[in-house]
Amino acid sequence: MSYFEKVLIANRGEIARRIIRTCKSLGIRTVAVYSEADANAPFVNEADEAVCVGPSQAKKSYLDIEKIIQAAKETNTDAIHPGYGFLSENPGFVERCEQENITFIGPSAKIMKIMGSKLSAREQMQKANVPVVPGSEGRIKSLEDAVETAESLGYPLMLKASAGGGGIGMKLVHSREELESAFDSTVQQAESYFNDGAVFLEKLITKPRHIEVQVVADHASNVVHLFERECSVQRRNQKIVEESPSPFLDEDMRTRLLEAAVRGVKEIGYTNAGTMEFIFDEDGNFYFLEMNTRLQVEHPVTEEITGLDLVEWQLKIASGEQLPLAQADIQKQGHAIECRLYAEDPESFFPSPGKLTTLQLPEEKVRLDFGVEEGSNVSPFYDPMIGKIIVHGPNRREAIANMKQVLSQIEVEGLTTNLALLERIMENEDFVHGDYTTQFIKSLGLEG
């Protein structure tokens, strides 16, 4: 096998450790890059080499393309794994890697650009006969255009920035008056945040469920799915709990969803691992939302039900190998759940950085992907997620029981975490029955 000799991980925390683990098992040397705030972090120690790329602010370290490229050149790195977040979906970074002859472990810059624009992604999916949320045909050019389109679609509608993400550049409008007052500011916001003022309209899906499909494609146009992940438990558009399989899907719906995802990926000629995000309405109709052109935070639930190592697949494909398995050879077994442990208040979601004076974790029946250890400092500069707790069971009921047991054995002191909320979710009747939408956290009386 002609894998890379040395891989640089352009990320931090739990995902850096996760990638290092697979590289080590394959005999690949690893380079960590880190900011001053992370000098003592576990991932820095665990890599074979480590390069400090700047001060604590991500903008001056983890998001600084030239510093990362410089570190890769200094260490004679063959390939860069971007993890998730930071530069992972930045086509400018991919282009720089291409220029320096460093393999970027992910899709090409060209594909990333197409899928980074919600409008062009919608267009591509329509071509592949993948359903998209009913909405405007392409870009809305003016307020008059918006009002006219809205009349034909019917309110309520979402006014969305094509380049938007993370809830920014998105406005819910119930009437012509609301659309008129929101239009200019949404265009302006899109221009100032994303340097792209293109907006479009989509029908609002009420009581939606967020279900995504893990796909992997190689350079020989082979595409497989690794089943779905149910991600409807969210606060402020960020996921808290994910599971696979989705308790909402029957076999017929699942088959149609997975086939649509694969069809869409084939249409665009995608390579490496990616995630097709869909929204389901109450009646079980599904619509393509967007594609994440990288490894997802919640990839472990897929690994737990398939027994596969997604990072290993990413490395193989990036080094030019074909997919290790055909679709028929990929089976799922049992049920997996992931809980994200955040350093934040379980009710207000207010962040709580600080020193983890105690962190005691059980060892049985659980996979723990943590970026920190007891005594670590949880820095205010980055994401509040301190670790992922993943369990597997022969069925959903037993997976929930395992998760409850594991959560009850966790001890964290020194900062506030959402552990109590995770326990509350596992006890909740609607969750236990698999009867929940993205409104779930709101239904608990929380801000969501």
Added chain:
Amino acid sequence: MSEENKVLSPLPGIFYRKPSPDKEDYVKEGDPVKKGDTIGLVEVMKNFYEVKAEKDGVLEKFFIENESEIAAGQEIATIS
């Protein structure tokens, strides 16, 4: 200058004097402020916390630059 004129950061993070990079500062040194006016933002774990004036007066001086790291309890500005 009395103690209550000091505006302290409630959290560690990154301090910003403007709502977004291409916008004007919330308030300039020498400007009048009212109790409850936002004078800056602290970014902590990807969340933004608005720092507000706790009294009416004039913002005398900022002790921290835009986009720099700040510790919990660190002095941001004085209002007289």
